[in-house]
Amino acid sequence: MIINKVIINNFYCFLGENILEFSKGLNIISANNSGGKSQLFNAFYWTFFDKIYSDVDNNSTKKEWKDGSRQIVCPDLLKYKNTESEKINSSVEIVLTNEFHLNDEPKDELIEYTFIKKVVYQKTGDTISIFSKPELTITYIRNGETEFIPQHNQSWFLENIFPSSIRKFMWYQGETMDELYDFSRPSTLKNAINEISYFPIYDNMEKIVKSSSISIDKKIDKELGLQRRLTKSQQTLINNISYKTDKIDKKYESIAEIQSDIDKLQDDIAEEEHKLKGYDKYRDIKAQLNTLESDLSLTKSRIDDLSTNNKESLINKWMLNGCDKLIDASEKNLNILNEEIKKFQNTTNPVPMSLPGPEYVEKMLEDKICYICERPVLDETPEYEALLKRLNDFHDNSNHKVLQDNYTELNRARKRLLSVLPEIDSEIKEKNKVIEALIRKRNGLVNKIAAVYSDSGHDRVIDITAGATTASQILSKMQSLRSAKDRKSDGLRFVKSEIATLEDSLKLDLNEKEKTLVSLDTEFAESIASHYIKMFEKSIGQLRSISYINLINEIQTESNRLYSLYLGGNTQGEIIINDGIRIIDKGTKDVLSDLNTGEIVAQKLAVANAFLSLSEKKMKKSYPIVADAPTSDLDHINTYNLTVNIGNSFDQMIIMSKDYALLDSNERDNLIREAKIVKYYEFKNQLIDINGIDSRTNKKTFITPIK
Amino acid sequence: MKEKLITELNKKYIHHGDYVLKVRDLFSRKQENLSKQDDKFFSKYWQVYAWSAIIGFINNKREVGAQLAHTSSFEFLRISNGSDTIANGLMLMAIGKIEASNSDDILDSRKILTVISEYAEGGAKHVLELRQTPGFEHKFNYADDYFFEIVDRNKEVI
Numbered sequence: 102m103i104i105n106k107v108i109i110n111n112f113y114c115f116l117g118e119n120i121l122e123f124s125k126g127l128n129i130i131s132a133n134n135s136g137g138k139s140q141l142f143n144a145f146y147w148t149f150f151d152k153i154y155s156d157v158d159n160n161s162t163k164k165e166w167k168d169g170s171r172q173i174v175c176p177d178l179l180k181y182k183n184t185e186s187e188k189i190n191s192s193v194e195i196v197l198t199n200e201f202h203l204n205d206e207p208k209d210e211l212i213e214y215t216f217i218k219k220v221v222y223q224k225t226g227d228t229i230s231i232f233s234k235p236e237l238t239i240t241y242i243r244n245g246e247t248e249f250i251p252q253h254n255q256s257w258f259l260e261n262i263f264p265s266s267i268r269k270f271m272w273y274q275g276e277t278m279d280e281l282y283d284f285s286r287p288s289t290l291k292n293a294i295n296e297i298s299y300f301p302i303y304d305n306m307e308k309i310v311k312s313s314s315i316s317i318d319k320k321i322d323k324e325l326g327l328q329r330r331l332t333k334s335q336q337t338l339i340n341n342i343s344y345k346t347d348k349i350d351k352k353y354e355s356i357a358e359i360q361s362d363i364d365k366l367q368d369d370i371a372e373e374e375h376k377l378k379g380y381d382k383y384r385d386i387k388a389q390l391n392t393l394e395s396d397l398s399l400t401k402s403r404i405d406d407l408s409t410n411n412k413e414s415l416i417n418k419w420m421l422n423g424c425d426k427l428i429d430a431s432e433k434n435l436n437i438l439n440e441e442i443k444k445f446q447n448t449t450n451p452v453p454m455s456l457p458g459p460e461y462v463e464k465m466l467e468d469k470i471c472y473i474c475e476r477p478v479l480d481e482t483p484e485y486e487a488l489l490k491r492l493n494d495f496h497d498n499s500n501h502k503v504l505q506d507n508y509t510e511l512n513r514a515r516k517r518l519l520s521v522l523p524e525i526d527s528e529i530k531e532k533n534k535v536i537e538a539l540i541r542k543r544n545g546l547v548n549k550i551a552a553v554y555s556d557s558g559h560d561r562v563i564d565i566t567a568g569a570t571t572a573s574q575i576l577s578k579m580q581s582l583r584s585a586k587d588r589k590s591d592g593l594r595f596v597k598s599e600i601a602t603l604e605d606s607l608k609l610d611l612n613e614k615e616k617t618l619v620s621l622d623t624e625f626a627e628s629i630a631s632h633y634i635k636m637f638e639k640s641i642g643q644l645r646s647i648s649y650i651n652l653i654n655e656i657q658t659e660s661n662r663l664y665s666l667y668l669g670g671n672t673q674g675e676i677i678i679n680d681g682i683r684i685i686d687k688g689t690k691d692v693l694s695d696l697n698t699g700e701i702v703a704q705k706l707a708v709a710n711a712f713l714s715l716s717e718k719k720m721k722k723s724y725p726i727v728a729d730a731p732t733s734d735l736d737h738i739n740t741y742n743l744t745v746n747i748g749n750s751f752d753q754m755i756i757m758s759k760d761y762a763l764l765d766s767n768e769r770d771n772l773i774r775e776a777k778i779v780k781y782y783e784f785k786n787q788l789i790d791i792n793g794i795d796s797r798t799n800k801k802t803f804i805t806p807i808k
Numbered sequence: 809m810k811e812k813l814i815t816e817l818n819k820k821y822i823h824h825g826d827y828v829l830k831v832r833d834l835f836s837r838k839q840e841n842l843s844k845q846d847d848k849f850f851s852k853y854w855q856v857y858a859w860s861a862i863i864g865f866i867n868n869k870r871e872v873g874a875q876l877a878h879t880s881s882f883e884f885l886r887i888s889n890g891s892d893t894i895a896n897g898l899m900l901m902a903i904g905k906i907e908a909s910n911s912d913d914i915l916d917s918r919k920i921l922t923v924i925s926e927y928a929e930g931g932a933k934h935v936l937e938l939r940q941t942p943g944f945e946h947k948f949n950y951a952d953d954y955f956f957e958i959v960d961r962n963k964e965v966i
Contacts (some may be wrong), residue, residue: 408951415954416855417891420862423961424897427865430904434914441911503810504911510814511903514896521893529959 102262103753104725105213108194112147113140114786116176116801123755124779127748131761131769132784137802138757141784142729144193146272147174148218148237149259165379170235175222177797178789180229188232192219200722201243202261207722214241214262263724271713271724290682291364293712300652303645310638315350317634319343320627335617338610345607352600359593366586373579380575383568386557390550390565397546404539411532421518422525428518435515438508445501459495462488653678656711663714664707666749669742673700682708699735703743706731714751725753732760745776773808781808816917817899818885823876824857824925827932832856835948849951854886858894859954861924864931865901866961871929876922884921898924 104123109115114137121130121141132138139154146152151169173180175191194217201210216239223232239250239258250258263271295301322339421428457465457473465471466488471478478484557565660676674684674693684693684704696704710726717723732740740760748754762783764772773781783805793799836850850856864870888895902923908914939947947953 411955412849412951415958416850416859416894418893419958420859420954421894421897422958423866424862424901427901427904428897431900432904434903434906434908437908437914438911500810503812504915507813507915510812511900515900518893518897518900526959529955533955 102197102199102722102724104195104197104727104755106194106196107141107144108192109141109144110193111175111179111189111191112144112193113137113174113176114800114802115140115144116178116789119802119804121782121804122780123753125753126779127744127776128753128755128780128782129744129761129773129778130755130757130782130784131759131764132757132786132802133759133762136759136762136784136786138759138784139729140802141757142272142727143174145195145727147172147235148193148195148216149263150268151235151237173222173229173231174220175229176801178799178801180224181798187224189222189224189229190219191222192217194218197725199262202258212241212243214239272727290678294652294656300648303641303648307638307641307645310634310641314631314634314638315346317627317631318346321625321631324625324627335614338614338617342607342610342614345603345610349600349603349607352596352603356593356596356600359589359596363586363589363593366582366589370579370582370586373575373582377572377575377579380568380572382557383565384572386553386565387569389553390562393546393550393553397543397550400539400543400546404536404543407532407536407539411529411536414528414532418521419525419529421522422529423522425519425522428515428522431511431515435508435512438504438511442501442505442508445497445504459492462492462495466492652715655715656708659711659715660704660708662707663710663746664703666746667703667707667743668700668739672703676704676708678708699739702731702735703739706743706747710747710751717752723752725755726751727755729757730759731756732758735760737763741772744772744778748776748778769807778808780806782806810915813915813917813920814888814895814899817895817920818883818888820917820921821880821883822854822857822921822925823879824881825871825874825876825878825929825932827871827874827929827936828857828860828925829878831860831932831935835859847949849948849954852886852890853882854890857881857928858887858898860931860935861898861928862931863934863957864927864929867931867934869930869934870905870923870926871933872926874926874929876925876929902927 103125106123107121109119109121111117114135130138130141143153143155146154147169152166153169153172153174154166155172175189179189194215196213196215198211198213200207201212204210216237218235218237219233220231220235221233222229224230237255239255241248241250322343326336326339461472465478466485469478469480469485470476471484471488476484478488554565657676657678660678660682664676665672673696674686677683677685682704684696684700685691686693713724713726732743735743737760740758744756744761747756761769761772769781772778785803785805786800787803788795789799789801832853835848836853836856837848850859884895887898899920902920903914905923905927906914906919913919935948938944948957
């Protein structure tokens with residue numbers, strides 16, 4: 102297949118009509134970032150497969166494949182400038198040459214197919230809406246007549262000319278190469294092999310011969326039964342054999358079913374793993390945010406606690422700061438108390454404890470009788486005065502005691518305060534230092550959280566939470582798929598062991614049959630046919646496995662040839678294809694891990710291109726390769742090697758890359774010569790009106806044909 | 809028979825004047841608002857009273873003979889229970905201000921309370937006047953102001 106021409110009209114950065122002609126061989130489109138390469142790629146994808154690779158949403162730089170029919174593809178300039186109700190037409194036309202699609206076998210009947218995809222938009226107010234939905238028409242001219250591929254046949258037709266199992270090898274975007282095909286998925290390899298070779302025919306033949314072998318054996322047994330040559334026990338044996346053979350067949354069928362279920366589950370798991378790639382970062386971000394936010398809330402609550410604590414301290418103590426002198430001033434008055442205490446102690450004898458207490462003396466004065474000597478105590482007598490004096494002594498003593506207590510307590514409080522107050526300043530400073538450190542930590546955390554948001558490209562927590570939730574959902578789905586796969590694998594082992602038991606028992610029956618039926622005449626048509634069928638069965642099995650080994654060897658050899666070419670002979674290892682596709686060390690044959698990205702890209706490109714190039718050899722079907730930035734992970738020298746060598750591998754390649762924009766005109770001319778580049782275009786996205794504003798509404802892609 | 813000074817003080821109600829009342833309403837949460845969130849710095853009446861008194865002592869602002877018409881707000885016991893450091897501080901500062909010739913002059917609990925309240929009035933008046941100074945209208949509306957005031961006291965001394 103050769104892509105001849107692309108006409109792009111009002112599609113993203115392509116304003117007005119833009120014609121690109123391509124030829125057999127290597128076609129290069131060189132452009133800087135935002136030059137329009139990816140939009141050219143999108144033009145192909147939109148036309149053929151109705152998909153657009155674009156930003157997930159306005160808040161994200163992440164890209165994904167989107168439903169093409171819902172995207173507004175017209176340039177920004179038209180979106181903003183068009184007046185009310187004016188219609189905007191966007192279209193892409195692709196002309197390609199391919200073997201006539203209805204030929205089962207290639208007959209070199211080449212037909213030119215024209216694909217036209219058109220959409221019409223209308224502007225209402227500030228919004229632009231789809232006036233007529235994107236529609237694809239496919240036409241070709243055969244025997245002088247223009248023919249249409251009817252709408253309902255278009256997807257079948259596209260599947261026919263771009264089989265989906267190898268479509269990924271023909272159309273790829275460098276940045277999504279990792280995700281586009283993953284040979285660790287068993288079905289990727291299997292489907293690709295089926296598509297590029299006659300290999301599926303062996304599978305069919307093997308099935309046919311196997312079922313004829315079973316049916317002929319049954320016929321033989323039936324024939325023997327009909328001839329009534331069998332004894333009862335022989336008949337039972339035959340029945341047993343037939344029963345067990347049927348059962349084994351059924352078990353094998355169920356094995357095939359389980360195996361295909363397991364493959365499917367494995368594919369689903371790989372699919373989920375692939376999906377997870379877009380989302381696992383959210384889990385990391387969410388985990389990071391959770392740690393930071395919990396630290397932040399802890400820090401905030403520590404700040405709050407300390408602030409509350411400081412406030413309590415302020416109210417309960419610190420507000421006395423600086424009152425030292427005022428408190429100390431109480432000393433003068435406290436000294437007066439002290440003087441009084443001393444004076445009292447010097448002039449007054451303390452009341453002996455052995456004498457009657459004040460209540461007793463008061464009673465004696467009241468009753469006017471001394472209860473010690475039992476004599477009366479009359480008023481105004483010396484005895485009465487003596488008792489009265491005694492009572493006053495008690496009062497004086499008690500007052501003195503209170504005065505003494507007051508002095509002691511006040512003095513103690515004064516001293517304590519005077520020792521405590523000078524520390525307040527440093528205490529406040531100390532506590533404030535802790536709070537300031539925490540505030541710095543809090544601010545740091547707030548900044549870190551903001552940085553996590555800005556690094557993630559999202560400014561809303563809901564985006565990240567949603568992403569993280571999706572990631573968890575994917576993980577839990579993977580978990581359930583894995584356990585389903587484990588259950589199936591257990592089932593598979595069980596069925597296999599059942600088969601082994603049945604086969605052992607069948608083998609015994611067959612031996613028995615051979616021994617007991619040896620005397621019988623088995624020379625009838627079915628039994629003779631059976632010998633040949635068994636021979637076919639064996640030889641087809643051998644052919645199948647030989648052919649598989651040869652095919653894998655061919656893919657492997659071709660892959661290694663291309664791999665080495667792309668890296669200019671400096672490969673780290675070699676590609677090996679068995680269960681999956683890996684790179685092994687040339688000497689030790691150990692699998693090499695931690696390879697650099699360039700190496701992996703070259704390996705993937707080599708294997709993908711090996712499939713395509715073998716498909717050309719085996720099936721006489723050639724496919725163009727349309728690649729957007731395949732070299733983005735390669736260094737300068739490898740990009741050069743790849744470009745020089747890749748063209749030889751295919752009938753046609755269209756490579757879009759920014760890597761060639763770095764070349765000066767001499768280097769570029771050398772490359773065009775050395776790599777035998779047939780078409781070379783330069784894309785530049787520039788201002789339409791040089792004096793106008795720097796906006797996408799004043800920009801378009803200018804195409805310069807260099808060759 | 810006499811009782812200990814602190815016992816007598818604790819039994820007695822604080823009598824205070826209008827300035828303290830105004831400051832109290834400005835800076836202390838009202839009893840009925842305790843459950844509500846508001847940004848008043850003090851949560852109890854005794855706190856704002858003690859603070860006003862200390863401001864009065866520190867700045868030597870005494871309203872001698874002030875009308876102490878509010879006689880049943882709270883007892884001195886509230887202060888003692890809230891912080892005996894503050895209670896002792898107030899008591900000793902008041903004692904320091906009393907002109908005395910004997911212990912009876914000094915250990916007069918009502919006199920001590922009156923001295924404290926006169927300083928509280930002076931302090932409260934001082935704060936209210938400060939808030940009328942241009943640029944200081946919002947002084948003490950924020951927690952930081954209280955800390956600054958406390959830390960700055962020693963600086964002024966230096």
